[in-house]
Amino acid sequence: MVHILYIEDEREIGGWVTKELTEKGYMVTWLESGEQIETHLKKADLAILDVMLPGLDGFSIGKRIKKENASIPVLMLSARTAMEDKIEGLSFADDYLTKPFHPDELVAxxxxxxxxxxxxxxxxxxxxxxLYTKDMRAVHKKTGEEIQLTGKQYYLFQFFIRHLNQILTKEQLYEGVWGETYIEGDKTLMVHIRYLREKIEQNPARPEIIETIRGIGYRVRG
Incomplete structure (x- = not known):
């Protein structure tokens, strides 16, 4: 599971963002200042920093994170829209998102x-x-047999893995894999998920990998 270190001193915003990201399947550690980052930084896969913080501001914390571990991506959040602030933020950070923002844009x-x-x-x-995620090879642990995925099965499974632990709607899956708007009643997605389950599940009638979330869509748990 992806671990996000999130630093935000405004409790209403911090609580809302933490809730949204947790529901999307991320593990979130939310701090209100940068005082304790050393404790959590080693476990973090990504850092999200507000600019205006008590004590050290987000820019200073971000620069410190990048100095200690340049491989951790840093995303700055700020109500500041001035070009000078964006330029300063992007001089070390990997992205800069201005408030207000939609949670789907943050996740993207x-x-x-x-x-x-x-x-x-x-x-x-x-x-x-x-599962070897770089080339999406799936191998059965007991038999050592490699499972061959073809065409849309491959891309569908890849989309699930990129969004591990997230509940995905039919609309998200169809648009993500087929690149087209989902039309209610279209059976294409359901048919491909059935074929994919027949290849990767031990018992396709009782799937353990691709879960059906009734009334919403599907999820693959990591």
């Missing part, structure tokens, strides 16, 4: 940064499968 930017810094593990254990 997080995903882009994680892909850029390759923070997802190369090897992932999913129930009876060992």
């Amino acid at each position: 930017r997080i995903e882009v940064l994680l892909r850029r810094f390759q923070k997802h593990d190369d090897v992932l254990n999913l129930k009876h499968l060992t």
Whole structure:
């Protein structure tokens, strides 16, 4: 699971962002200042920093994080919209998002940064499968047999893995894999998920990897 270190002193915003990210499947450590970052930094896959903080501001904390570990992506959040502030932020940070923002935009930017810094593990254990995420190879642990995924099965499974632990709606899956707007009643997605389950599940009638979230969509747990 991706671990996000989030520093925000405004409790209403901090609580809202933490709730949104947790519901999307991320593990979030929320701090109200940068005093205790050393305790959490080693476990963090990504840092989100507000600019205006008590004590050290977000710019100073971000520069310190990058100095200690340049491989941790840093995303700055700020109500400051002046070009000078953005330029200063982007002189060391990897992205800069101005308030107010939609949670979906924040998640999209997080995903882009994680892909850029390759923070997802190369090897992932999913129930009876060992998954090599770089080339999306799935191997059955007991038999050692490699499971061949073709066409849309491959891209569909890849989309699930990129959004591990997140509940994905039919609309999100269809638009993410087919690049088109989902039309209610279209059975294409359901058929491809059935074919994918037949290949990766031990018992496709009782799937353990691709969960059906009734009334919403699907989820793959890590």
